[in-house]
Amino acid sequence: MAQPKEDMAAKLIHTSPDILLRNPPRALFASGSDNHVDLFGELSIVCLKNPTEMIVQDPLEDRQAAGIIDAETDGQISDIRMNVGRIDTEDPQVMKKRIVNMFRFIERNKLFLHGMLELEANAFGSSIVVDVEPEIINKLEAVHKHYRDGKTIPIEGKSEDGKSTVTIRFIGRYGSLGKLWPRQEDISGKNFIVSASDTKGHVAGIVVENNGVAEFIILSDTLSLEAIKVDWIVMKQLLEDFKTGTKKPIAWFKWSLGLRALANHFSYEQIKDDKDVHHLREEYNKRISKVIMDYYKDAGVVGTEPQVDLSRLAGREKELVVEDLQGAIETLNKWYKETEKK
Secondary structure: OOOOHHHHHHHHEEEOOOEEEEOOOHHHHOOEOOOEEEEEEEEEEEEEEEOOEEEEOOOOEEEEEEEEEOHHHOOOEEEEEEEEEEEHHHOHHHHHHHHHHHHHHHHHOOOEEEEEEEEEEOOOOOOOOOOOOHHHHHHHHHHHHHOOOOOOOOOOEEOOOOOEEEEEEEEEEHHHHHHHOOOOOOOOOHHHHHHHOOOOOEEEEEEEEEOOEEEEEEEEEOOOOOOEOOOHHHHHHHHHHHHHOOOEEEEEEEEEEHHHHHHOOHHHHOOOOOHHHHHHHHHHHHHHHHHHHHHHHHOOOOOOOOOOOHHHOOHHHHHHHHHHHHHHHHHHHHHHHHHHHO
8 A cells, every 4th residue: 555645755755953042143134025035045064062952153145135016016016125234254364364263152151063054035036045946835835825924934032142043953865864963862962063164055944934943944865875856756845835735935044063064165275274264174183083082982992092102001011011012913814814715
């Protein structure tokens, strides 16, 4: 008997628990009305504090404009008025200052550089980070038009220091979630840091509003061995959610993982050899390497034990160590010979 499609989707699509995002990009609150629509684009570095809390650095690129809608052109944008246009990535000196301050903030607070978040709120007039068909774009644009009420945006909170906060969650295939977000049972976050430190690539998709929460719906994934261009199971479920009105589209997103995401950005190439940047990056790498080594030590991985200094051992202790080594060598030789026979 064939399995119902909704049951299949429910088994394949997973949802992370809620995560508090501090200092969220303004693009997450892009909205619209009958006479205008927000056109925001931001590129920010995101840090991980623990499995339930992330902190966004002030954007490296920040473009905020208002698309003026002409009532006589069936809701189409007739003019664009720029409100904010700051792109620090184009000026090496400004970029250096931003990166130096970022590393100092991360080290001062013992955070993990989670990656780079790119948001594009373009009223879904075109596809930005996910290669979808024009038919899908038309549907997304129509849904976005329907919810241009100035109210259907995530609920913005305030932290103790007066900074903005928002609740987010990730939705997608299990493999994508595992590389993007540390499971809550991993209280220290070490497990995730070990995994993410060797992860390269990104996830991309659409940010939607659902009962005040900003949900990152993962439609594209290059983190796994089998890269997903467009996850049609997730996409079909998302279109169903739009139809029922449970979710409303906000923006496109691309979330690139780890320090490598920053290192691969064109602007970083111009400052990577700067003395201050190099030193701070090395300090960060040194701390993360220690976290990883401690993780493997706790797990009892062979090769992470403290090294024995034979010169400091007493005569009998030295003999015992040598005997252990000889026994290990004999065992390995025996195993090697048996393997050769096979």
